Every structure is written in structure tokens, then in C-alpha cells.
Amino acid sequence: MHHPLRRTTVSRLPAVILQRKLATSSSSSKQPPELPPCDFVPDLAESKLGKFEIERIHKLNLNPSLKPYYSEPLLITQGHRQYVWDNKKRRYLDMFGGIVTTSVGHSHPTLLETISRQSRKLWHVSSVYLNEEVHEYAAKLANHFPEPLNNVIFCNSGSEANDIALLMARSFTGAFDVVALRNAYHGCSTSTMPLCGVGVWKFPVPLNFGFTHTACPDPYRGRVGGRFCRDSPVQTNRSCDCKEGGGCAAAEYYAEELEEVLSSTLPKRIAGFFAESIQGVGGTVQYPKGFLQRAYELVKARGGLFISDEVQTGFGRTGEHFWGFQGHGIVPDIVTMAKGIGNGFPLAAVITTQSVASSLTRAMHFNTFGGNPLSSAVGSAVLDIIEAEKLQENSLRVGTLLLRKLAELRDGRFSDIVGDVRGKGLMIGLELMVSKERNHRTAVPMPVEQVNGIFEDCRSMGLIIGKGGPSGNVFRIKPPMCITEADVTFTVDVLKVAFERHYERLARSSQK
Numbered sequence: 044m045h046h047p048l049r050r051t052t053v054s055r056l057p058a059v060i061l062q063r064k065l066a067t068s069s070s071s072s073k074q075p076p077e078l079p080p081c082d083f084v085p086d087l088a089e090s091k092l093g094k095f096e097i098e099r100i101h102k103l104n105l106n107p108s109l110k111p112y113y114s115e116p117l118l119i120t121q122g123h124r125q126y127v128w129d130n131k132k133r134r135y136l137d138m139f140g141g142i143v144t145t146s147v148g149h150s151h152p153t154l155l156e157t158i159s160r161q162s163r164k165l166w167h168v169s170s171v172y173l174n175e176e177v178h179e180y181a182a183k184l185a186n187h188f189p190e191p192l193n194n195v196i197f198c199n200s201g202s203e204a205n206d207i208a209l210l211m212a213r214s215f216t217g218a219f220d221v222v223a224l225r226n227a228y229h230g231c232s233t234s235t236m237p238l239c240g241v242g243v244w245k246f247p248v249p250l251n252f253g254f255t256h257t258a259c260p261d262p263y264r265g266r267v268g269g270r271f272c273r274d275s276p277v278q279t280n281r282s283c284d285c286k287e288g289g290g291c292a293a294a295e296y297y298a299e300e301l302e303e304v305l306s307s308t309l310p311k312r313i314a315g316f317f318a319e320s321i322q323g324v325g326g327t328v329q330y331p332k333g334f335l336q337r338a339y340e341l342v343k344a345r346g347g348l349f350i351s352d353e354v355q356t357g358f359g360r361t362g363e364h365f366w367g368f369q370g371h372g373i374v375p376d377i378v379t380m381a382k383g384i385g386n387g388f389p390l391a392a393v394i395t396t397q398s399v400a401s402s403l404t405r406a407m408h409f410n411t412f413g414g415n416p417l418s419s420a421v422g423s424a425v426l427d428i429i430e431a432e433k434l435q436e437n438s439l440r441v442g443t444l445l446l447r448k449l450a451e452l453r454d455g456r457f458s459d460i461v462g463d464v465r466g467k468g469l470m471i472g473l474e475l476m477v478s479k480e481r482n483h484r485t486a487v488p489m490p491v492e493q494v495n496g497i498f499e500d501c502r503s504m505g506l507i508i509g510k511g512g513p514s515g516n517v518f519r520i521k522p523p524m525c526i527t528e529a530d531v532t533f534t535v536d537v538l539k540v541a542f543e544r545h546y547e548r549l550a551r552s553s554q555k
């Protein structure tokens with residue numbers, strides 16, 4: 044049977060609906076909105092190489108797998124807080140934060156000062172000597188976690204953090220098998236690639252083995268779900284599968300799927316279970332409330348460790364909590380972090396309990412850069428900025444406003460193409476569909492060329508967002524956590540104009 048997440052059939056918006064749409068749009072609804080004011084003046088120096096040369100080098104000398112966004116790739120030359128400038132000094136609102144990484148804002152003055160001070164003092168010594176910065180930072184980071192999570196291992200990327208978590212889970216439990224969710228992304232190293240549940244990230248080469256995937260508990264596109272499932276200010280517009288007076292049918296269904304996988308496919312004892320608190324690359328998929336708690340119990344009953352991948356959801360982004368797992372009422376055995384931890388500085392970490400961490404002493408374990416004084420000073424300053432500028436609170440306030448405004452688009456004029464709006468805080472997804480179909484099982488994802496048309500239009504109006512999801516039809520909105528209400532208004536206004544222009548393109552192509 045065709046899984047709804049994989050459906051790619053193309054259909055068109057019915058001509059009558061389209062005509063009605065165009066008849067009710069005014070010319071002002073297609074005018075590009077103005078970016079909120081910004082008094083920062085970017086450096087006016089010309090790019091050293093020039094765009095043409097950069098594109099030539101990109102083709103010749105860089106990883107051929109790197110595919111920049113946009114038909115005319117964007118050359119970003121400068122950043123300040125939530126804004127970036129291109130090589131023509133044009134300003135954009137960055138609502139993707141370098142893939143959920145610029146957490147406190149581009150070129151934050153405190154970070155500039157920290158990097159300058161620390162690099163004059165000490166950059167690198169390696170862990171064969173002590174340095175003050177990593178100790179101060181480890182204690183500060185551990186203070187952000189509930190006990191007994193207090194042992195930090197620093198490294199350089201999210202993939203490496205998940206590699207280390209995997210190693211510890213296997214070394215600690217003495218078991219080998221690991222379970223993860225379909226549609227999950229956990230990294231691109233040869234041990235995290237098989238953890239991912241998305242085919243486009245898998246190379247046809249022998250990889251680390253021992254991974255099993257269970258159903259993705261997606262209340263919008265999955266087999267079961269409804270309008271009360273998500274821990275979000277915005278619910279699906281899908282009717283609910285729950286029986287009156289019963290628990291959440293979706294949480295129960297997906298927990299049973301996991302139980303089935305555990306009992307039918309795996310040995311009695313497993314090493315662990317990996318999950319993001321909200322799936323990022325997979326298109327901001329949130330699970331039904333209670334699912335992770337049930338998964339935790341099932342994994343524990345088989346001696347496994349619960350590993351929470353907070354690479355995207357950590358550091359206050361989800362608003363109500365500092366870590367996404369806290370919204371699910373569990374304390375994982377291991378938590379992995381990267382991206383927003385360093386606001387773009389190469390830094391990542393794993394935190395676990397003393398006893399799980401001791402599994403790393405069974406052999407030598409080392410990496411050269413982990414806990415480097417410069418990256419530790421940056422990580423420490425990022426934590427201070429999040430607290431001083433109340434960025435978690437801002438994520439909650441501004442993110443909830445944005446979610447609600449996007450939901451108005453879904454429930455109003457654009458209900459035929461905006462299928463779903465979801466997320467928490469500033470971890471937001473907007474899923475584009477092709478027709479007014481309300482039935483989640485038969486609704487069709489908007490084809491990628493149409494999604495790209497809207498995406499390119501947003502860029503042309505000064506709005507940068509991301510894309511994701513298994514059908515490439517989810518806009519991912521995960522900006523630096525310092526955005527303002529004016530940025531929210533601008534984002535929504537740009538999307539409205541881009542959607543109107545999408546209708547016009549459809550009308551033009553239907554006349555051909």
C-alpha cells in the first residue's frame with residue numbers, strides 16, 4: 044500500500060476555484076511588503092572574488108553534492124542579528140538561521156567580543172592539558188539539564204555527537220540494536236546515515252548496521268491522528284480518530300507499532316532508541332502527545348537507552364522549555380546537541396549520566412577539537428546571551444504569534460494550498476498541498492516545481508526560509524531567536540503575496 048508520506052501524484056487546483064481566487068485578489072495584495080527598518084550599515088566593500096568566480100570555484104573545487112538554494116544562488120556577504128545582506132548589499136530577513144543554527148543572531152556583539160578576547164588569550168591546547176574555559180562551560184551547560192544528566196562530552200558536529208551517543212549506548216548496554224523513527228534525520232556520517240529514516244540521505248554502500256525504523260508518528264499525514272494530538276498552539280484540521288473517553292488513539296497506535304517492531308524484529312535487549320523532539324529535516328513533524336513517554340517505557344523495558352537528538356530543538360527554540368524533550372515529560376539517558384549551541388561556531392556536545400559516560404573508558408576515547416577553549420568560550424557566551432536577552436521567552440511569544448498568523452492563512456484564503464501549520468516556538472513548518480482536498484489520506488503534496496516558485500518569490504521579496512519534508516513541500520521557518528513582531532508581520536505578508544503570485548502562475552499555465 045502507498046504510504047501517504049510518499050505520495051507524489053500531481054493534480055491541479057480546479058479551474059473554478061482558481062478563477063474565483065483571481066477575481067477576489069486586489070493589485071495591492073501582490074505588492075511586495077517592506078522589510079522592517081534596520082539601522083545597521085553593512086560594510087560596503089566589494090566581494091573579493093565576484094559572483095561569477097565564486098560559482099566557477101563552487102563547481103570545480105567544492106563537494107559536488109552541495110546544491111545551493113535558488114535558481115540564482117544567493118551570495119551572502121554579511122549578517123547582523125536576524126538580517127543578512129547579499130553581494131549587491133540587498134537585505135533579507137533570515138527566517139532559516141543557516142539551517143536552525145544562528146540561534147542568537149548573526150555577528151552578535153557579545154560573541155564578537157568573546158571571540159576576539161579569547162583568541163588573543165588562547166585558542167587551542169587539546170584535552171591532554173587542562174583549560175579553564177571548557178570546565179566553566181561544562182558546568183554551565185550541565186546546569187541547564189535535569190539530574191542525573193551531568194557529564195558532557197564536547198565534539199564538533201551533530202553527526203559526531205550522535206556517533207558518540209551510539210557508541211555509548213552500545214558500549215554501556217552490551218546490546219547492539221538501535222531503533223529510530225522513519226522520516227528522522229540524525230546526520231551524514233557512515234554511522235548516523237543508517238540511523239536516518241529518509242531514503243535520499245542513504246548511500247548505496249555498506250554502512251554501520253543494527254538499525255531498525257518504526258512508523259513516524261505524524262498526526263497530519265500518518266495513518267492515525269487528529270485535531271488534539273500535538274503539543275502546539277496549532278492543531279491539524281483533520282478529524283480525530285479518538286474514541287470518546289479513550290486516550291489519544293494516535294499515541295497508542297504508534298506505540299503499538301513500536302512494540303510490534305521490538306517484539307517481532309529485535310532481540311530481547313536493545314542498545315537504544317533515537318528520536319528528535321520535533322523532526323527537523325523531515326518537515327517539522329510533531330508526534331502525538333504521550334507517544335515519546337510510551338516509547339521511553341518500551342525502550343526501558345528492553346534495557347535500552349533513550350537518546351534525545353536536540354540538535355535543532357535545543358537552546359530554548361521550542362519556547363516553553365529549554366530542551367524539546369521537556370515538553371514530552373521524559374528525562375532521556377543521553378542528549379545530543381549541535382547547531383544553535385555555537386550560533387554557527389563549529390561546536391557540538393553530548394550529555395549523559397556518570398554511569399553511561401563511564402562506558403567510554405573501556406578503550407581510549409578522544410577527539411582533537413572537542414572542548415577547545417575558543418569554542419567553549421563561544422558556547423558559554425551563547426548560553427549567557429539566551430538568558431540575558433530572554434530569547435527562549437521571545438521564541439515562545441513571537442513564535443506563537445507567527446504560528447497563529449500562519450494558521451489564519453491555512454484556515455482562510457489559502458486553505459486550498461496550505462495543508463498544515465505546526466510546531467512550537469520558533470520551530471515551525473508549513474506544508475503545501477495541491478488542492479482543496481481536506482482528507483489527509485488523499486491530499487496531494489504540492490509538486491516541487493510549484494513549491495519552488497513560491498520559494499523563489501519569497502527570496503525575491505527579501506524573505507529567506509527553508510524547505511524540507513519527504514516530498515519537499517514543507518517550508519521550514521526556524522530563524523534566529525531574536526526576531527521581532529515586525530519580522531513576523533513581514534514574513535506573513537510576503538507569504539501572502541507569494542501565494543497570490545502562485546495562483547497567477549497556475550492560471551497562466553492553465554490557459555496555455
Ligand SMILES: Cc1ncc(COP(=O)(O)O)c(C=O)c1O
Pocket residue numbers: 199200201202203205228229230231319323324352353354355381382
Ligand atoms: C536533528 C539533527 N541531528 C543531527 C544533525 C547532524 O548535524 P551536523 O550536520 O552538524 O553533523 C542534524 C543536521 O541537520 C539534525 O538536524
